[in-house]
Amino acid sequence: RRMILINNEIEDKDDIDHLGNRRVKTNGELIQNKLRIGLRRMERVIKERMSIRDQDQVSPVSLVNIRPVVAALREFFGSSQLSQFMDQTNPLAELRSKRTLSALGPGGLRRERAGFDVRDVHHSHYGRICPIETPEGPNIGLIGRLASFARVNEYGFIETPYRRVIKTLSYDDPRLEGRLLNETIKDEKSGEIIAKEGERIDAKMAAAIKKTKKSTIFLTPFISAEVEYLSADAEDKYVIAQANAGMDINSEFIGDQISCRFHSDFIMSAAEGVNYMDVAPNQVVGISAALIPFLEHDDANRALMGSNMQAQAVPLINPDSPLISTGMEKYAAIDSGQVLVAEEEGEITSVTGRQVFVRNTEGKTREYNLRKYQRSNQSTCIDQRPAVIKGQRVHKGDILADSSSTVGGKLSLGQNVVVAFLSWEGGNFEDAILISERLVQGDKFTSVHIEKHEVEARDTKLGPEEITRDIPNVGEDAIKDLDEQGIIRIGAEVGPNDILVGKITPKGEKELTPEERLLRAIFG
Incomplete structure (x- = not known):
């Protein structure tokens, strides 16, 4: 068929x-x-x-x-x-790496064979795959990120939420009161008019309508708080209004024509023709793009670069909460898992640099351990700092400790600095920028990195390698911070080319020249 x-x-x-x-x-x-x-x-x-x-x-x-x-x-x-090795440069990088969708790999496409169509943005990506966040190189369009509110259903299809537009209710629905009628309701026995079309239902009318036991009551369409997740196939059948469509205090549409989406087209529709409404304007984009203020005014190419570069920001020793934000900072920080959150209501009984103790309503004390100076996969520093004080009351979901890139539970990747747009003796030609000395002196953009170095002592054909303090042809000044075993002591300050571990390896004799052989034969 x-x-x-x-x-x-x-x-x-x-x-x-x-x-x-x-x-x-x-x-x-x-x-x-x-x-x-x-x-x-x-x-x-x-x-x-x-x-x-x-x-x-x-x-x-x-x-x-x-x-x-x-x-x-x-x-x-x-x-x-x-x-893949998880990207842990900052909390956002960790979150977006977990929300990555790849068309490559076993059973997928090959980079060389993937054409323009498969890489391009499709109308069914709306609210499911971010149209902005994708790599700039040969993987463009093949690797994407889930949109802000998207989820994967049990069959593996991506769904996105919509608010349902309700046009009919049954006689016993509690939402009936306060709604505008789209039909005249009469008592079937007496023929008496209970409520006229265009009237708003009050408590008395609602009680009278309930007695009629009328299964379907037609109303002026209103947007409910009911949220439904739709797959791309299901969505194609419906007319969907934008999240910023005008509505009054009764959640009814303002205006005769509403801007909507249907299948792959943008249409104008009367309120009666609308089935669903977007839950939020940032539904269409992913987490990284949703963190860019005034995103709608940006060129798509620059927004792509910006959303990718946010994930490369290293955690600073003095993080600064953004003055201009979009509201997604809080959710991005909590969902990354790097922020410590209270699991139940209670009172803070003790706060140290490493632990937070919370006494709950039943009198039991729960201990929360903080992550201190942990090395991430990218050698950045994960360090949690307490965000509460002793005696403070906390509720479930409240922030107990900030991570290295959060302030007050909000993602804080950069610094609030004053920027001037002017030419300065050619010093800021093209991409060059000039920065104030105060930024350096105030450690505004200073970050801590933790490097891990490993050394092994192996058994070679010429004999075993040895980790020792006695390194030949090296002065005492170069090994002053090494302990008896030849390993650098904790707390020592090191610079480039400083020795961290002393190791000597047996060296084979090189081929002797005729002169050396003669001397060896004479003198032994």
Whole structure:
């Protein structure tokens, strides 16, 4: 039947780039597939062993070999294109790396073969995949990020929330009171008019309507607080109003024509034709893009660069809360998991640099441990600072400790500085900028990085390597901060080319010249 409708141009052909035809393979599904391969290999080994072993001597230990399962999982986590080292430069980088969608990898596209269509923004991406946040290089359009309110359903399709526009209610619905009628309601027995079309229902009318037990009462369309998640396929059937559409205190649309979306078009529709409404104006973009103030005034290319560069901001030792913000800073910080949040209501009984103690309403004390000077994957410093004081009352969800890039539980990636746009003797030619000395002296843009260095002492063919303080041809000044074992002491200040660990390696004799051989033969 569908084929006939497509042939008669009543329905459209399937679009391969439509999100109704593209599903997300979640990490659990990918691991499950690898586990299945490992278990199949293990099953084959067990069957082979069962066929050659004597029945009397068979035991589970002699049959089962878990190495194929371990190897399959190790291969996935160690060498798969989709297994990546998490970006922990700052809380935003951590959050966006967890919300990444990739069209590459096993079972996906290849960078060389991916054309323009698959990389392009599609109308079904609205509220599901951010149209701005994508890499600038050869992966542009192939790697994306989930939009702010998007979620993945049980089948792997991306859904986005909408507020339902209600046009009818039943007689016993409590929301009936205060609504504007779109029909005249009469008593079926007496024929008496209970309420006229265009009247607003009060408590007396609502009670009278309830007695009629009329299943469907037509009303002037109003936007409810009811939120429904729609997949891309389901959304195509409905007319959806924008989040900033005008409405009055009764949540009814203002104006005769409302700007809406239908399928891939923008249309003007009467209130009666609207089915849903966007939940928020920033629904269309992802977390990084939603952190850019006045995003709608920016060029898309520059917004793309800005949203990517925010994730590269290193945590500063003196973070500064933004004066101009969008309201997403709080949610980005909490959802990143780097901010310590109260799990229940209570009173702060003790605060130290490493712990916060909260006594709950039942009198039990809960201990919260802070992360102190931890090294992130990108060698930046994760350090939590208490944001509460002793005796303070806290509720569930309140901030107990800030992380290295948050202030008061809000994401704070940069500094509030005064910027002047002027030419200064050619010093700020093109991309160059001039900064005040006070920014340097006040440690405004100073950051702490923690580097990890490892050294191994191996057994070589010529003998074992040795970690020692006695390094040949090195002065005492260069090894003054090394301990007896030859390892740098804790608290020592080091600079470039300073020795951290002393190690000596056995060196093989090089080929002697004829003169050296003669001297060795004479003198031994």
